[in-house]
Amino acid sequence: MSQHSSLKKSSNVGAKRSVLKRFERVKLMQKRGVWPEGRTPMGLPKTTPEA
Numbered sequence: 001m002s003q004h005s006s007l008k009k010s011s012n013v014g015a016k017r018s019v020l021k022r023f024e025r026v027k028l029m030q031k032r033g034v035w036p037e038g039r040t041p042m043g044l045p046k047t048t049p050e051a
Contacts, residue, residue, distance in 0.1 A: 028047055
């Protein structure tokens with residue numbers, strides 16, 4: 001039985017993800033200077049990853 005094409009190994013494993021995890025979003029906002037110190041990480045605004 002052959003393997004379905006959607007289950008095969010992807011060639012773009014090292015590609016940049018378009019969705020960031022919460023800690024990645026906080027780190028990015030700190031880098032951009034829009035993260036005030038002491039702010040809770042709940043209800044974060046949407047961010048776009050760097051190109």
